[in-house]
Amino acid sequence: MRPYLSVLTGLLVALAPAYAQEKPAQHARVELISQQSSIAAGTDALLGVHFVLDSGWHIYWVNPGDSGQPPSFKWNVPAGFSADEVQWPRPERMQAIKELADFGYHNDVLLPLTLHVPASAKSSEEVAADAKWLVCREVCIPEHKQLQLTLPVAAKAQLNPSTAGLFANTKKLLPKPLPHGWKTKVISTKDDFVLSITGTRQIAKAEFFPLDPGQIDNPSPQKAQPSGTGITVTLKKSDLLVKPINVLRGVLVIPGNPPYQIEAPVHQPLQ
Amino acid sequence: MKNLRNLIVRAFVLLALVATMFAVKPGDPAPNFTVVDSNGKQQHLSDYKGKFVVLEWHNQGCPYTKKHYESGNMQQLQKEWTGKGVVWLTVISSAPGTQGFVTPSQENEYLKTMNASPTAVLMDIGGTVGHLYEAKTTPHMFVIDPNGTLIYNGAIDDHPTSDKGDIPNSKNYVSAALTAAMAGKPVSDAVTRPYGCSVKYKD
Numbered sequence: 001m002r003p004y005l006s007v008l009t010g011l012l013v014a015l016a017p018a019y020a021q022e023k024p025a026q027h028a029r030v031e032l033i034s035q036q037s038s039i040a041a042g043t044d045a046l047l048g049v050h051f052v053l054d055s056g057w058h059i060y061w062v063n064p065g066d067s068g069q070p071p072s073f074k075w076n077v078p079a080g081f082s083a084d085e086v087q088w089p090r091p092e093r094m095q096a097i098k099e100l101a102d103f104g105y106h107n108d109v110l111l112p113l114t115l116h117v118p119a120s121a122k123s124s125e126e127v128a129a130d131a132k133w134l135v136c137r138e139v140c141i142p143e144h145k146q147l148q149l150t151l152p153v154a155a156k157a158q159l160n161p162s163t164a165g166l167f168a169n170t171k172k173l174l175p176k177p178l179p180h181g182w183k184t185k186v187i188s189t190k191d192d193f194v195l196s197i198t199g200t201r202q203i204a205k206a207e208f209f210p211l212d213p214g215q216i217d218n219p220s221p222q223k224a225q226p227s228g229t230g231i232t233v234t235l236k237k238s239d240l241l242v243k244p245i246n247v248l249r250g251v252l253v254i255p256g257n258p259p260y261q262i263e264a265p266v267h268q269p270l271q
Numbered sequence: 272m273k274n275l276r277n278l279i280v281r282a283f284v285l286l287a288l289v290a291t292m293f294a295v296k297p298g299d300p301a302p303n304f305t306v307v308d309s310n311g312k313q314q315h316l317s318d319y320k321g322k323f324v325v326l327e328w329h330n331q332g333c334p335y336t337k338k339h340y341e342s343g344n345m346q347q348l349q350k351e352w353t354g355k356g357v358v359w360l361t362v363i364s365s366a367p368g369t370q371g372f373v374t375p376s377q378e379n380e381y382l383k384t385m386n387a388s389p390t391a392v393l394m395d396i397g398g399t400v401g402h403l404y405e406a407k408t409t410p411h412m413f414v415i416d417p418n419g420t421l422i423y424n425g426a427i428d429d430h431p432t433s434d435k436g437d438i439p440n441s442k443n444y445v446s447a448a449l450t451a452a453m454a455g456k457p458v459s460d461a462v463t464r465p466y467g468c469s470v471k472y473k474d
Contacts, residue, residue, distance in 0.1 A: 066407050067407060067408045067466070067467060067468055069466070096474070097469075097474060099402070099405060099407065099472070100407055100469050100470075102469070132434075134334070134433065136468075138369065138370060139332060139333075139370045139468070140333065140334055140335075140468045142334045142434075214464045239405075239424075239462070240464050242462050
């Protein structure tokens, strides 16, 4: 009995710090929510991870920029279900000092994701996720939480009136394909990527958020030059960029428009 | 001899240019600095010509720094590489009143508690060395070869998380750079994206 007891004590001692870390999140309240109060078998449902942050604190976009880390999720869904990756609303640029720029969210953000519900779904199903995120103000704190949601399954999906508004507002912040007929082009010069957007009329202002880290120099100001039918944005290349890239991916934010997905082929200039 | 002097003069001019114009890239001369360490001794990078030098940006309160110290990973790297003749300089660029700022005695106490053994800890209170190297995060690692050329600039490893559990599955870029360079081989990942907390410079 004795050896077992000491093993048990040892185990408890070893586990103690792990329990100490299980305390609830301090600077972010995080919840798994559904757009529907009931979901239907054999269809897709829209879920979302909702972050509500303490005033002044922020979390990070999928490309965090020069420091920080995006939230991550390990999904646990019932057999036959599958969860897509979360979608990322347009971020804001966060630059406290001139050498560093990060991308992320203040106040609150919803990261939506599609849940594929099989025809075999029972009357009530449970979805869970192990969520980890970094929340920062002047300092950064890693937080985590086990998220859980019970979803009633009905013949017909029902919109949840208490979350539908939040999902609808978030949808406006998700990057959309460029309008039909708009074109993008990137010219790679020695120091810059020159991104041209050709639409139907002059665009006065635009800001680019790079999806892939290490391609553009985040803290450098972006030079936006309106053109007759669009805009040209000059992005300084990152010092981390050691090989030429074929495509520049990111999100373009034009005031008054939805955020646009950019996936522009990069042309190397003729020498 | 004259040629050599010429070369040195040219190297210094180039160095000054590099230091003011660009971030330091692998292949560039590592800019020299003079800064006081936690024992009150003046440290000049130029004192270490002929040796490999590692620069480790540090903030003891940052979760990413904690990942590598609470796991013992950083101490193990310091021990291993200083044992092979490498000079390991831990740099603290946190401004007074910000996270990671410590007095020299607090830092020495921390080294003792953590069983850490860098060659020296540079008290870069004004952030001069940090700005010179454009150190972005804690940790942010640089490796300099015995000729004074920068051979690595970037992350400590390939798992940009604050999770200690990721360390055993990580490729350590600093060890990889030192191993390759000591064997006379080129460093395959000479530039990577550093990860961690932002360096807490004075605004």
